[in-house]
Amino acid sequence: MKYKGFLLDIDDTIYDYTSANNVALNQVVQFCKAEFNLDENVVRNAYMQARKKTHFILQGTGSSHNRLLYIQKMLEDLGINPLRYGLQIYNIYWDTFLENMQVFPFVDEFFDKFGVQICFVTDLTSHIQFRKIQQLGLADKVKYMVTSEETGHEKPHPFTFLQGLQKLNLPIEQVCMIGDSFEKDILGARNIGLDAFWLNLANKKREYNDKGIIEILSFSDLKNYL
Ligand SMILES: [Mg+2]
Incomplete structure (x- = not known):
């Protein structure tokens, strides 16, 4: 050869990647919906906006993909304490993702x-x-x-x-x-x-x-x- x-x-x-990401993101949305009594679309939009902002600021670096940064920003925008919930939601995302690869x-x-x-x-x-x-x-x-x-x-x-x-x-x-x-x-x-x-x-x-x-x-x- x-x-x-x-x-x-x-x-x-x-x-x-796409199917694992979809399942993981949905799990995050369902958690936020139940825990914070929020509409699914509100959570999903907040996540996508936070992701976009993180990509823009950290463009071209490995950190631009860090879900903890997306989730922190998402929670800040939703008025929820990220230090209280950020890591928990981050773990929900990746644990679900890894199980579904x-x-x-x-x-x-x-x-x-x-x-x-x-x-x-x-x-x-x-x-x-x-x-x-x-x-x-x-x-x-x-x-x-x-x-x-x-x-x-x-x-x-x-x-x-x-x-x-x-x-x-x-x-x-x-x-x-x-x-x-x-x-x-x-x-x-x-x-x-x-x-x-x-x-x-x-x-x-x-x-x-x-x-x-x-x-x-x-x-x-x-x-x-x-
Ligand atoms: Mg690739």
């Missing part, structure tokens, strides 16, 4: 075969990405991860990819990137000359014609190339 190592995105690449077909086989050759490259805070990897049973199979909290920059910034290569200790031509975001994962990888597999889950139209990019429509399509 051509590749000796893999840089691998986590969210929406090895499991279905569904890995894509072929992920387990992929890690059984290539685990030691993988470095995760991911835009989020390290604490929760470590928890996800443990929950998915991958902590004994994979040794390396680079998060945007660790590098101070989010993909497509080259730092994340370059640190991943360093951790794998492999030359660039022996490594490929696998990820779902064309802008972050694929253009970021191609920017430093890494080959890339684009997991095009939404079957989007491809914008660039580039021989270094192989498009796949499901994770299990990787079988055909490895």
Whole structure:
């Protein structure tokens, strides 16, 4: 096989992020509805606004994804003491999320075969990405991860990819990137000359014609190339 190592995105690449996030967010909304006697839509809107503000202020950093910051801001806007309830709601969110992560077909086989050759490259805070990897049973199979909290920059910034290569200790031509975001994962990888597999889950139209990019429509399509 051509590749000796893999840089691998986590969210929406090895499991279905959207469905886990929907269930977790709904659990938060139901808790706030019952505990504070609030309308569901009021809570949901407050959360989305708080998320938007956090993204705006912390754009390009791992902290921009920190749910504790979203929840703190949401509670402040709703006039509820975040120091009393913030951590409890944060734990409801992530505990529910972790329980509801569904890995894509072929992920387990992929890690059984290539685990030691993988470095995760991911835009989020390290604490929760470590928890996800443990929950998915991958902590004994994979040794390396680079998060945007660790590098101070989010993909497509080259730092994340370059640190991943360093951790794998492999030359660039022996490594490929696998990820779902064309802008972050694929253009970021191609920017430093890494080959890339684009997991095009939404079957989007491809914008660039580039021989270094192989498009796949499901994770299990990787079988055909490895
Ligand atoms: Mg992703």
